Amino acid sequence: MASHPPKHGKEYGRPEAGSRTEARGKYAGLHISKEVFDLCKIIKQLGKEQPNGTVIITFGKLFDRYTTISNKLVGMLMRARKQELVDFEGEMLWQRRDEDKIITLLKMPETMSTDSDEYWNLRAK
Numbered sequence: 001m002a003s004h005p006p007k008h009g010k011e012y013g014r015p016e017a018g019s020r021t022e023a024r025g026k027y028a029g030l031h032i033s034k035e036v037f038d039l040c041k042i043i044k045q046l047g048k049e050q051p052n053g054t055v056i057i058t059f060g061k062l063f064d065r066y067t068t069i070s071n072k073l074v075g076m077l078m079r080a081r082k083q084e085l086v087d088f089e090g091e092m093l094w095q096r097r098d099e100d101k102i103i104t105l106l107k108m109p110e111t112m113s114t115d116s117d118e119y120w121n122l123r124a125k
Helices: 020-046 059-066 073-082 116-124
Strands: 055-058 086-088 102-105
Touching (some): 020 055, 020 073, 020 102, 059 073, 059 102, 073 086
Antiparallel strands (some): 055 102
């Protein structure tokens, strides 16, 4: 019988090292990081650069363009805000109601560490 990690230990609630579950978790993390990176890139391309180096875009304009790429725009914005890449007023953004809300790209994420071999090797597991 496998021993379980201590309840308050560093490994508690984590998949076993080297397991398929760990590989799927890493793959999911890489996939989400890529989506956040792509979102920031789109904001930079479509938005208006400000004198302080940030880029702004309205939620309505971003929503109109981004939803053809992904239906997870608000979730990706929330993730990007948690990583301090973007900022916007309020807790949540809603289509129509918040179309004029400004989304500010604070900085681009550092280059993706999705070494493509690592990405596809994890996906293959």
